[in-house]
Every structure is written in structure tokens, then in C-alpha cells.
Amino acid sequence: MPCFQQPKHFQSLVLLQWPLSYLVIFWILQPLAIYLLFTSWWPLPALYFAWLLLDWKTPEQGGRRSAWVRNWSAWTHIRDYFPISILKTKDLSPEHNYLMGVHPHGILTFGAFCNLCTEATGFSKIFPGITPHLATLSWFFKIPFIREYLMAKGVCSVSQPAIDYLLSHGTGNLVGIVIGGVGEAMQSAPNTTTLILQKRKGFVRIALQNGFGETEVYDQVVFHKDSYMYKFQSYFRQVFGFYFCIFYGRGFRQGSTGLLPYPLPIVTVVGEPLPLPKIEKPSQEMVDKYHALYMKALTKLFDQHKTQYGCPETQKLLFL
DSSP states (O other): OEEEEEEOOOOOOOOOOOHHHHHHHHHHHHHHHHHHTTSTTTHHHHHHHHHHHHTTTGGGTTOOOOHHHHTOTHHHHHHHHTTEEEEESSOOOTTSOEEEEEEOOTTTOHHHHHHHHOSTTOHHHHSTTOEEEEEEOGGGGGSTTHHHHHHHTTEEEOSHHHHHHHHHSSSSEEEEEETTHHHHHTTOOTTOOEEOOTTOOHHHHHHHHHTOOGGGSOEEOOOOTTSHHHHHHHHHHHHHSSOOOOEEEEOSSTTOEESBOOOOOEEEEEOOOOOOOOOSSOOHHHHHHHHHHHHHHHHHHHHHHTGGGTOOTTOOOEEO
């Protein structure tokens, strides 16, 4: 099923509480845990690391979500800063599972985070009986403490075993995948809607086997493909799994430049599910067929709602 995040164009004065600021807190816990190993408090980190080994496969077996974490009041501040909202175009039956393609990636995927990883926009009330998950890079779940934080919000690994597990155990599960991935972040620029999708077909294969506005909030420094900086960004991605982007937004003072995103409303439009047959070993021809249908449905969804949320009638989706 396609899902499109579309920013609108007016300003809000609510200050941002970054989702990344919470990750910084957990980075502090890691050196602290190592330090405690060499003190009289050593049993505490030792027990955690022992439990970590026993719990290693949990991120690929449904995770461990926490309603308390998903309902933190901090998420409502992030929602109101832009603000972020979700638009339902069709009901989703809890008797089925869903693989949701989220577009575009943007720099930091604020819309997908707020809608699928928190209850700030009321996902559970809008889609009763549906349990949302957002898939992200697998190596995040190898980092102590970070993995606990991510799982508590319902984040799962983007690996095929993790997605297969959620789509084959019970019903009412929805897994959101930002199809364009980290590569699409490099295409994030205002007044454009460029999606990396033409060669991204793995999600269609997974769906068949199981049967069933982000570009406006930051400006980005885009380097020429022959430049040393672009080559460095490509090398950085090969090593760490994501791009090193140079971006900027607004500062704390009105009219200043800084690292806060521009407060432009982000609306996540959830499209109609695309029914797929269950095929254990789908052929490439079958994958291509449903991939084409998905792109067509995504284009239709974009064209139906683009003018309502600030895009000109002439703007088209660009697929790479």
C-alpha cells in the first residue's frame, strides 16, 4: 500500500524537541555502562550485557513495543511544531497484514517517525486494530540501549526475516518501509519530489511471499557527482550504511539559519491497499507486474492530493 508524506506551506511558532535529542541521551549511557564495569557497580552493566546476548534475536521477532514510550508527551511537541498529521483515504481491516511504502525519505523522516512510532497523531484511533511498525537499518539494533529505545516505539529491522516475522504471525500488523532509503535523502530538496523506486523491488517480492512532505523541512547542500565531497558521501554510505548529508534549516531566532527544521506542516496520506496473491516463489515477471501497479497507485495518490497540500498542478513525481 502506498503512503505519501506531503508538506504544506505555512509557519508554526512551536519550538521543536528533536527525536534525535533522545538518542543522544542513550549514547551517554553506553560509555557510562563501560565505566561502571571497572567500579563496584560492575554487576549492573555485566547483567545487562549478559541479558543482551540472550535477547539478541528479539528485534527480528516482533520487537518489544511499549505503549508508555509511544505516548510520551514529547512526541506531541514534535507533532505540533510542523505540525504533522495523517490522512486516511481508506479503512484498513485488522484481519489482514500490510506492507506500507513510505515516500519520500526526506532528511530525517519526521512524518514516518511521528505517525508510526508514536501515538501523537492518533494512529491507533484512526486505524483501530492495526499495530504499526517502522523498519529501519538493522545495525541500529546492535547498539546497546539504542535497540531498547527503538523497539519500545515499535521500530523493527528492515531485514527480510524481521519483516517476514511480523507479516506471518497473526493479523493486523502494518510494517512501514521508506522505500527510497538513505539514497533518497540525497535527493531531498525543496520544490521537488524525486523518489528512488524504479529498481527497488524487494518490498514487492516480500509482499507477494506474504500475500497481502518531507523534502521541504530542510535545505541541503547538493554536490556534483564528480566532486570529492560527493565521493566522500558515497564512501561514507558504504562504511556506515547511510549518507553524510550537509543540511540546514532555521535557527532559534526568527530569520536565522540553523539546524532546526522549517516548521512546515507534514501530512501523511495513506492510500488504498493493493491486494496481492500469496506466491511462495514469485517470478521476476510477477514482481515487475505488481511493482508497476504500485508505482501507478503512488502516482495517482500524489496527483489526487498534491494541490490540496501546496504543490503546483504541474509538479510531477520523478522516479529514479
